[in-house]
Amino acid sequence: MIRRNALVLLVAAALACAGPRAKAPAAPPPVAAAAPAPAGPDRSQVPPLGRAPELELPAQRHFALSNGLKVRLVEYRRLPVVAMNLLVGAGAGRDPARLPGLASFTAAMLTEGTKTRSAIQLSDETNFLGASIHASAGPDSAAVSGAVLAKHLAKYLTLFADVTMNPAFPRGDFDRVQDQRLVALLQQRDQPQPIASKTFIPIFWGPMPYGHYLLGNEASVKATRPRDLAEFHARNYRPENAELVVVGDVAEAELRPLLEATLGRWKRGGAPGRLAPTPPAAPHRTILVEKPDAPQTYLLVGMPGALRSSPDFVAASVAFQVLGGGSSSRLFRNLREEKGYTYGVYAMGDARKLAGVSLVAGSVKADVTGPAVKELLHELARMREEPVPAQELSDAKDALVLGLPADFATAGGIASRVAELALHGLPDDYWNGYADAVRKVDAEAVRRIAQRYLDPARMTVVMVGNPSVVRPQLAGLPLGPVDERPAPSPARGTRPARAAGAR
Numbered sequence: 220m221i222r223r224n225a226l227v228l229l230v231a232a233a234l235a236c237a238g239p240r241a242k243a244p245a246a247p248p249p250v251a252a253a254a255p256a257p258a259g260p261d262r263s264q265v266p267p268l269g270r271a272p273e274l275e276l277p278a279q280r281h282f283a284l285s286n287g288l289k290v291r292l293v294e295y296r297r298l299p300v301v302a303m304n305l306l307v308g309a310g311a312g313r314d315p316a317r318l319p320g321l322a323s324f325t326a327a328m329l330t331e332g333t334k335t336r337s338a339i340q341l342s343d344e345t346n347f348l349g350a351s352i353h354a355s356a357g358p359d360s361a362a363v364s365g366a367v368l369a370k371h372l373a374k375y376l377t378l379f380a381d382v383t384m385n386p387a388f389p390r391g392d393f394d395r396v397q398d399q400r401l402v403a404l405l406q407q408r409d410q411p412q413p414i415a416s417k418t419f420i421p422i423f424w425g426p427m428p429y430g431h432y433l434l435g436n437e438a439s440v441k442a443t444r445p446r447d448l449a450e451f452h453a454r455n456y457r458p459e460n461a462e463l464v465v466v467g468d469v470a471e472a473e474l475r476p477l478l479e480a481t482l483g484r485w486k487r488g489g490a491p492g493r494l495a496p497t498p499p500a501a502p503h504r505t506i507l508v509e510k511p512d513a514p515q516t517y518l519l520v521g522m523p524g525a526l527r528s529s530p531d532f533v534a535a536s537v538a539f540q541v542l543g544g545g546s547s548s549r550l551f552r553n554l555r556e557e558k559g560y561t562y563g564v565y566a567m568g569d570a571r572k573l574a575g576v577s578l579v580a581g582s583v584k585a586d587v588t589g590p591a592v593k594e595l596l597h598e599l600a601r602m603r604e605e606p607v608p609a610q611e612l613s614d615a616k617d618a619l620v621l622g623l624p625a626d627f628a629t630a631g632g633i634a635s636r637v638a639e640l641a642l643h644g645l646p647d648d649y650w651n652g653y654a655d656a657v658r659k660v661d662a663e664a665v666r667r668i669a670q671r672y673l674d675p676a677r678m679t680v681v682m683v684g685n686p687s688v689v690r691p692q693l694a695g696l697p698l699g700p701v702d703e704r705p706a707p708s709p710a711r712g713t714r715p716a717r718a719a720g721a722r
Contacts, residue, residue, distance in 0.1 A: 255475030274624045274654060279647045279683035280471055281635065284483040288458035291637060292474060293466040293534070293628050301375075301467030302366040302630035304638040305482075307382060307431075309361040312428035312494050312573065320435015323690055324400065325448045326356035329363065331392040333385040338392050341378065350375050352382055359572040360430050360642055361456075366631055371469040373477050380481035386452060390443040400440050407501035408707040409584070411510060411517035411683040418506055419681045419703070423521050425500025428573065455490070460490035464640045467632040496573040499523055503699040505680040507689060509706040513580040516684030520595070524568050524672050527643040531668060533656045535577075536666045537569050540615040541607055542566040542598060543579060546615060549598050550579070560584055560591045568672075572643060577672045585684055589692025592680075602669035618655045 260266070266647050280292040318478045330336045332354055345352055350367035367375040394562035407413035417432050434440070463482065465474060501523050526530045541565025543550040554560045564581030583591040607615075626632050627650070640649055675697060682689060686703055691703055 222509075238547045239274045240564070248623070252683045256424060261715045274650065276627065276633070282475065284475075284478055286458045286485055286487050288463040288475075288478075288485060289641075290478065290480055291462065291464045291641060292469075292471055292632055293464075293467075293637060294470060295466050295633060296468050298688055299369045299468045300630050300632065301367055301369050301465065301469050302373050302610065303364060303379060303466075303633040304464040304583075304634040305363040305379075306462050306464070306638055306642055307361045307363070307456055308359075308460040308490065309451070310357050310359045311431070311433050313451075313455055313491065314428075314431065314435070316584065317439070318435065318447060319431035319439050319441060320400075320433065321362060321439075321447060321451050322356040323433050324396070324440070324443055325436070326354045326361045327396055327400075328388050328393065328448055329354035329382050329386045332387050333381045334387045336378075336381060337389070341382065344378055345375075348375055348378075352379060352380075354382065355618055356433070358433070360551075362638070364631075364634070366467075367536070372469060372474075376477050376481040380485070383456065384485050385483065388448045390445060392421065393445045393484070394450075397440060397443065401437060402432060404434060404437050404440065411513070411515075412519075412580075414508055414683050414707060415517050415580075415681045418508055418683075419521060419679065421505065422503055422504070422681075423499055423576065424574075427497045427499060428494050429499075429571065434696065434715070454489055456480070457490055458485045459487060462636050462638075464638045464641060464669055466630045468720065478650055479651060482673050483560065494573060496526070499576065500572055501679055503677060503679070504700045505682065505693070506696040507684050507686055507701060507703045508683045510683050511685060511706065513571035513684050514585055515691055516585050516588040516591075516682050518564070518580060518581050518588075518592070520579040521679045522577045522672060522677050523568050523673055524577035525577050525588050527572060527639075528569070528645065528664065529575070531671070532570055534584045534664045535570075535672060536619060537657060537660045537663045538602065539566045539577075539614070539671070540567050540618055541611060541665060542602055542669075542673070544615065544618060547618075549601070550581075550595065553594055553598060554581075554591055558590070558594065560587045560594070564591075569590040575672075576676075585688045587692075588682065588684060588689045589694075589696065592693070592696055592698070598674055599669070599673050602673055603666065605666070607665050609662070612660075612662055612665065616657050618656050623650075623653065631715055653684045690695045 220648070256267050276294060277293050280294075281290070282292070307326070309322055311320075314321045314708065330338065330341060332341065336344070341352075348367055348371045350365060350371065352365040354363045355361065363379065365375075365379065374477070405418075409452065417436075420432055421430050425468070435443075463478075467470070525535045529535075540548065542548060543564060545551065547566075550564045550566060554564050561581055561583045564579065564583065566577070566579045569576045569578055579595060626636055636650060639645070640647065680698055690703070
């Protein structure tokens, strides 16, 4: 208001100093009133939903190279791009007991230099093509992935094959990556979520191949040597133990000779034996990890879940969406909107190749940890005992179905989803029928899933918080034995000391 009044005074002063004003021109003739503008949208009403996007997937073509490497090709002509995803049976489940984290470490080193190219040369040549190459490892597999313009595919495959087949694990780059991983593990000592994960994983999974943290631990990372990575690579990175997914602007007649000249030279060596599916340990117990003066308690709750290849997977996805899949889910509405205990607690399934886990995770205010757990148990009981109302069930299914086409909007997205089929042995037309399968899930199927996979009697719970505040609140809750553990030693500094004899 002050600025407006000042502006008025300045304009008035300027007019007063301007001298005699010229005679104003005659007023123009009146203009006919304009026709009223068309009425806008009625903003008092929620707009109706438009037509659901259709998911249309091109067919997959299957062939094999002369060395046995299986290939899946999806022709995707929308853009002149080719995306690739090479799956290798070299995930963390293959880690030796003495070196947990070896699979992840090996994958991280694939792009750090080959027998003919340094890490800098690889980076320069890849960037010159406007392309990308990444490598990583999960619980079930490792993956080498990336994308390139179709016109540069031949040169790109030379780099892609070199990274996959000929990593050199050079000492200087090894030392740098080793230090990076040690620093990451040190920093995680102060972070509630990694603390909870590292505590939960060995307790829930037990002796099965998933029973260790993906990055390993500080002792195993320090003990790892370049020769360990080379031996792991030689043992597991074989064409018989891999499958390549290619999606993009390329036909089989063009692609096959390019692959034969590059990945076709990958030497056979025999695939490692299959890992046997075994049930997780899943003890009914609670671990309270000390984090002094923490204003919140991080909760990680796990129960045995479905395999990714299980017929229960689709109905389980709907059940998790109802329970804790987003802002309209039961946990969100109860614990956040109604009680104000949290910013968000979520439910999800981690469905793997050998076993699965049903998870609930999130942070709650420390002084309401007990009430929050009580409400969580209440919501699990509702899922197991009461049918989900029709509208709530419909909303959950819409969230899954309507979001699916976005996953297939790019060549890279399609490659990732097709790779999921390859990893878990699912049929080629799985995604084509996914929406219909979700639509067919009814309230009784959700309740059956909840009774099978959301069982509080098989619940392993990890809490990271202040024991003096949290422990008294747990009295009377059906959480099994409660064990208290000290906090991990805090990280000191940013660069770990290198183990003696490491160089």
